[in-house]
Amino acid sequence: MNWLEENKPHVVCLQETKVEDSQFPLWEINQSGYESAFYGQKSYNGVAILSKEPIKEVQKGFINGYDPENARLISATISGVRLINVYVPQGQTTNRINLSINWNFCRN
Numbered sequence: 001m002n003w004l005e006e007n008k009p010h011v012v013c014l015q016e017t018k019v020e021d022s023q024f025p026l027w028e029i030n031q032s033g034y035e036s037a038f039y040g041q042k043s044y045n046g047v048a049i050l051s052k053e054p055i056k057e058v059q060k061g062f063i064n065g066y067d068p069e070n071a072r073l074i075s076a077t078i079s080g081v082r083l084i085n086v087y088v089p090q091g092q093t094t095n096r097i098n099l100s101i102n103w104n105f106c107r108n
Helices: 002-007 026-031 094-107
Strands: 011-015 035-039 047-051 055-060 073-078 081-086
Touching (some): 035 055, 035 073, 047 073
Antiparallel strands (some): 035 047, 055 073, 073 081
């Protein structure tokens, strides 16, 4: 909360909140002058959007319902701009990333 009060960003996207929705620090965030939209999960994952402006059209998860057991994506509209906040865990070695980049390059 100190960082928010010192830096006063207009919009903040958080990943790995690691807290269920019922435990999200809503009161503290509101007291700092922010609205919030959050999609949480116990122990891991979790995403949130904080904004000084009103948050509208919140969508939790993928529209098609893909990956419903993981709280990794939240989107919302703020001042007419659609914002998508996604947590993408890496989970693989960098060798795997290089292989993927090379494969995608070859496909194009």
